[in-house]
Amino acid sequence: MITQHLDLIGGTIAFDDSGGSGPLVVMLPGAGDVRSEYRFVTPDLVGGGARVVTMDLRGHGDSSVNWPEYGMADTAADLVALIDHLGAGPATVVATSFSPAAALWAAADHPDLIGQLVLISAHLETAPAWQRIPLGLMLRGPYAGKLWASQFRKWHPGAPPADLDDHAAGLTEMLADQRRRKAVRETLIAHRIGLTERIARVKIPTLVIMGGADSHFKDPAAEGASIASETGGKLHVVPDAGHYPHVEFPGQVVVAIADFLAGTAS
Secondary structure (H helix, E strand, O other), rough: OOOOEEOOEEEEEEEEEEOOOEEEEEOOOOOOOOHHHHHHHHOHHOOOOOEEEEEEOOOOOOOOOOOOOHHHHHHHHHHHHHHHHOOOOOOOEEEOOHHHHHHHHHHHHHOOEEEEEEEHHHHHHOOOOOHHHHHHHHOOOOHHHHHHHHHHHHHHOOOOOOHHHHHHHHHHHHOOOHHHHHHHHHHHHOOOOHHHHHHOOOOEEEEEEEEOOOOOOHHHHHHHHHHHHHHHEEEEEEEOOOOOOOHHOOOHHHHHHHHHHHHHHH
């Protein structure tokens, strides 16, 4: 697929589009990662008839830098603008880590554009100070990329893919740019003020996917159950997966998403 760009006020958002007339699935990566995060699930979803679009967050990957803001509401606005630009909604939105908060925000404000949600390893709470401060410090200076890549590799404990080192090296290269370090840093620590009220307004089918060995959460299954309860959604736990179950166990995740979409279409 050829990288495309959507021009917005403040910058451009990079995205890939598989094309076709099938149901639209738009995928948002986690903060500090890029749209190729979905490299293992996209082919099967496309093979199943979906039109899959993957996008980079502001300041990440092939999207432009020097945006005025990198908050959750800004990511939600970019998602809405992309779906509107594609003209093929309502979309199923798949989002990971930081991005589920933005997807929920967008779904609450634009229910006409988003029909289903798949929330993977969702961080719906603002990071506490004891997490924000170390993250802010780690993502500064010339060693930020290597430090981030080292942590990133640890988040794939069950079945790290063969290309994990190459993917992590790409993130290291991205973070060599201090402007992109700022983008990742500010995206990661963005607040969630106003999200709870919006979640209460979201009334669309939702699938919550968690890795059972996700070190980001004290009890990943319990965290997933709480999010599923809050969103009125269903929970699917991939037992041995870490923070990126769709990277470690793509087959299981594709089946879960395909079954979810089939169920909502019936």
